[in-house]
Amino acid sequence: MESFTAILAEALGLILSGDQAVIDIVLLSLRVTLTAVVLACLIGLPLGAMVGAFRFPLRTAVIVTMNTMMGLPPVVVGLVVYLMLSAAGPLGPLALLYTATAMVIAQTILVTPIVAALTRQVVEDLNEEYAEQFASMGIGPVRRIMALLWDARYSLLTVALAGFGRAAAEVGAVIIVGGNINHVTRVMTTTIALETSKGNLQLALALGLVLLVIAVVVNGLVYAIRGSATRAAYA
């Protein structure tokens, strides 16, 4: 077996040479993950905001359920989505199994509870601050939710980042529903798992490095945006 430095050097070579296989895998990963995060935000932000801003029967049960679902085991989500999308499943006729869409569905299911639960907490805290003023101003429920989401936007960036982190690093669900098919459903995490088992450590490490760099860049951007927002008293 080659030394770690030799493997690292070859991995860096793959990245710097613009290896087409690496680029395809990275682009597909970003497409799947970002689509899932956007969908999760479209569902989770208003859902979390409504639970955070309003009082209704069984609200505590909803909060406990959302918090519990933050820790959904990816392989279980993968298995359930697989059963739904398989030929014998209720969504079988859509023929989505082993497609990027199936991976998006699985990741959306994993990320939505994270976005919803964290949004609920952020919005609830802000609503406590605004509630009396909004009541005095006669703010209706829709305007209230929109205002809370807008005024909490910098905190919610961090929420979206948490969802992105979960989706980008996830392997269990996407490998079950995507099947890790070359050029079709092969993403960074599934490729790392496959190539490591095959002993092709250069490609696995190259993708691992790309994954880390993406995580650092996204974190850095969000940190910078939040920092400037805090300095300007908008966060």
Place this chain on the structure above:
Amino acid sequence: MHDPAPMPEVQNDEEVPLLGAQRLGFSAGSQRLIRDIDLTIRAGSRTVIMGANGSGKSLLLRLLHGLIPPTEGHVEWCERPLDTAARNEQAMVFQRPVMMRRSVAANLRFALSARGIRGAERAAREAEAIASARLEHLVNRPARVLSGGEQQRLAMARALACAPRLLFLDEPTASLDPASTHAIEQIIDQAHDDGVTIVLVTHDAGQARRMGQDLVFLDAGRIVETGPVAQVLDAPSSAAAQAWLGGRLYLDPTHSSQT
């Protein structure tokens, strides 16, 4: 020991009942925090509510504004039940102004938009409100970085931009320096001159004399004395008001506050 207060009625020359409370009460568990409040606020009046800490002044203000539903009695607006539409004809400024995470101008725009005021009229009212609060140089600054006095002026401007008929003020100058207090009092004076009815909670007897016409004195959640401000402050008839104005702690032996 003092005599029970007769049914208080705060009046002025116009004799138009704007806001009324009948047998208003609020209990939390077994504690009756507000009890037996009968009060009439007439259009164009300036009413000051005073009382010791914990006497229920801020809670009474919230009940009158409809922010908290009473557990007893009711509040009427122009002799009709107080509802959302009625509350839209009122505004309230809190002791600690709630500033949205937006610019000064955006805070005003939000309040105006919420009342359905848009376009040129919104722009005109926004400019007028900013000028009245003397915040022209801060219009694009985040509201939360303003000083306490500037924030309270913005809160006043935001409340008045929607042209309320009645303005509730819950100790709006409690944490402000004399200059900022003077600026707020000028805005209140101007609002009153423009026809806005004022209901002000304050601990400051000097402010009560400057700003008020009628005074309502609360003790343990009840009105114990009402009358013209100077009369109540110069010659209080209730033991609670006498003690409070004399700087003494007053404990009413006839009310345990648990009943």
